[in-house]
Amino acid sequence: MSNKTIFCIGAGYVGGPTMAMIAHKCPDYKVIVGDIDDARIQAWQSGQPPIYEPGLAELTRSSIGRNLFFTTDIAKGIRDADIIFVCINTPTKSFGMGAGRASDLQYWEKTAREILEHATTDKIVVEKSTLPVRTAEAMERILRSRGGKVRFEVLSNPEFLAEGTAVHDLEMPDRVLIGGHETEQGQAAVRELAKIYSRWIPQERILTTNVWSSELSKLAANAFLAQRISSINSLSALCEETEADINEIARAIGMDQRIGAKFLKAGVGFGGSCFKKDILNMVYLCEFYGLQEVADYWAHVVEINDYQVDRFVRNLLVHLFNTVADKRIAVLGFAFKADTGDTRESPAIRVCRKLVEERARLVISDPQALENARRDLADVADRIEFEPDPYVATQDAHAIALLTDWAEYRHLDYERIFKGMVQPAFVFDGRNLLDHHKLYEIGFNVYPTGKAPMSHL
Numbered sequence: 001m002s003n004k005t006i007f008c009i010g011a012g013y014v015g016g017p018t019m020a021m022i023a024h025k026c027p028d029y030k031v032i033v034g035d036i037d038d039a040r041i042q043a044w045q046s047g048q049p050p051i052y053e054p055g056l057a058e059l060t061r062s063s064i065g066r067n068l069f070f071t072t073d074i075a076k077g078i079r080d081a082d083i084i085f086v087c088i089n090t091p092t093k094s095f096g097m098g099a100g101r102a103s104d105l106q107y108w109e110k111t112a113r114e115i116l117e118h119a120t121t122d123k124i125v126v127e128k129s130t131l132p133v134r135t136a137e138a139m140e141r142i143l144r145s146r147g148g149k150v151r152f153e154v155l156s157n158p159e160f161l162a163e164g165t166a167v168h169d170l171e172m173p174d175r176v177l178i179g180g181h182e183t184e185q186g187q188a189a190v191r192e193l194a195k196i197y198s199r200w201i202p203q204e205r206i207l208t209t210n211v212w213s214s215e216l217s218k219l220a221a222n223a224f225l226a227q228r229i230s231s232i233n234s235l236s237a238l239c240e241e242t243e244a245d246i247n248e249i250a251r252a253i254g255m256d257q258r259i260g261a262k263f264l265k266a267g268v269g270f271g272g273s274c275f276k277k278d279i280l281n282m283v284y285l286c287e288f289y290g291l292q293e294v295a296d297y298w299a300h301v302v303e304i305n306d307y308q309v310d311r312f313v314r315n316l317l318v319h320l321f322n323t324v325a326d327k328r329i330a331v332l333g334f335a336f337k338a339d340t341g342d343t344r345e346s347p348a349i350r351v352c353r354k355l356v357e358e359r360a361r362l363v364i365s366d367p368q369a370l371e372n373a374r375r376d377l378a379d380v381a382d383r384i385e386f387e388p389d390p391y392v393a394t395q396d397a398h399a400i401a402l403l404t405d406w407a408e409y410r411h412l413d414y415e416r417i418f419k420g421m422v423q424p425a426f427v428f429d430g431r432n433l434l435d436h437h438k439l440y441e442i443g444f445n446v447y448p449t450g451k452a453p454m455s456h457l
């Protein structure tokens with residue numbers, strides 16, 4: 001039994017679900033989640049999380065009011081806590097040195113100062129946000145700057161959950177990583193944190209390292225994952241020229257156990273709040289340490305991703321007889337992946353902006369992300385329709401651009417859709433989600449990613 005109190009600063013995609021899982025698995029810990037965003041806190045408190053994530057509402061409701069609480073009172077949260085998780089967002093710097101690549105650490109530093117200001121008893125501070133390697137050192141310097149009686153032990157405990165599967169990933173993670181100092185207090189703090197996870201995660205999956213390896217492992221994991229996508233996407237361009245099929249290639253190489261089958265799905269490019277941000281952050285770090293060749297190597301992963309998005313738009317334009325001006329294009333899917341309403345860095349944003357530039361009439365459909373889509377495209381929204389019903393969205397359209405792999409799009413009645421569209425009708429499948437042969441038989445001109453086109457023209 002524990003009578004410890006956990007306070008989490010940041011109730012977003014990571015803080016909220018992670019704390020809901022800890023509260024669920026550890027009913028004897030009191031778990032409080034704080035955020036400066038009042039609307040977010042109210043949504044969590046009501047048992048209706050402010051983010052869409054399968055299974056999350058049920059998970060939250062299982063502990064809310066029992067040992068899971070949400071608050072905007074950050075000072076009290078800090079004061080009362082034994083363990084403080086910091087899960088705030090760590091965006092890319094938009095100004096000054098390292099603009100567009102380095103991590104903007106101003107909010108991080110403010111949080112460290114806030115912890116220092118309000119803490120009156122010893123704390124374990126857990127860095128859960130993704131941060132540049134050696135950030136914990138800066139945090140420690142701030143926390144120790146007053147030289148007072150309160151002791152802080154800083155741990156790195158990066159999060160590896162993916163959106164859309166967050167609840168599953170938190171319940172059954174491949175590993176939990178805890179980085180701590182090799183001092184006696186450092187190791188005691190590592191044991192204290194490991195104790196929480198060991199309530200539901202087998203010991204052999206709880207990995208402990210030094211703080212710096214832990215911080216850099218997170219950036220490295222995202223860089224490797226994104227690199228696989230850019231690798232397969234780069235080959236998808238070659239497939240389209242040679243009649244090789246990217247799915248067949250992914251299968252053939254993925255069966256080699258050294259390569260592995262996952263994360264080899266070609267598509268319109270990766271999105272999400274982290275891949276690009278974390279790679280660029282690593283690129284900046286490499287440059288900072290004078291490792292230009294290493295920086296260039298990783299920067300290319302992001303460049304290939306932009307190239308893939310632009311290639312999708314170019315293909316669409318070329319096959320629609322080099323003009324989309326005044327043509328109705330139905331965009332199916334705006335979220336950066338299925339099973340989330342999150343649109344941060346979604347390839348759909350870049351695709352839609354480019355199509356608006358070409359004066360297409362866009363109608364965007366998505367089961368969860370329409371509100372975010374409206375916000376992301378606010379400056380051009382007068383030229384776009386937002387339509388939850390895919391049948392209405394595709395009515396009178398010249399072409400469909402499928403940009404998110406929502407399973408429900410696979411099961412639409414495409415005969416009905418075809419009849420409602422302007423002929424010749426086109427499908428550009430940016431996720432290779434659909435049954436291309438069937439669509440072709442119905443009469444569509446089909447343009448998959450990384451496969452030969454199937455055209456009646």
Ligand code: NAD
Pocket residue numbers: 009010011012013014015034035036037040074087088089090107110111128129130131159160161162163273274
């Ligand atoms: P988010 O934007 O969804 O949530 C961050 C929250 O922190 C926001 O609600 C914001 O209001 C709050 N916040 C910011 N400053 C604050 C302060 N000073 N006091 C209190 N609250 C504050 O971000 P996220 O997606 O949860 O990401 C958080 C971190 O986790 C990032 O470093 C990210 O790279 C990392 N990460 C994210 C994911 C993911 O799937 N989204 C997965 C793994 C790691």
Ligand code: UGA
Pocket residue numbers: 130159160161162163164222225229262263264265266267268269270271272273274275336337338
């Ligand atoms: C990713 C990582 O998978 C998580 O481990 C990590 O914790 C998280 O980033 C983070 O640090 O934020 P996430 O971005 O939520 O998770 O989702 P992914 O499943 O990784 O998908 C990212 C993007 O890559 C999506 O746009 C997806 O459609 C695309 N993708 C993924 C492909 O194009 N092909 C694939 O084979 C896999």
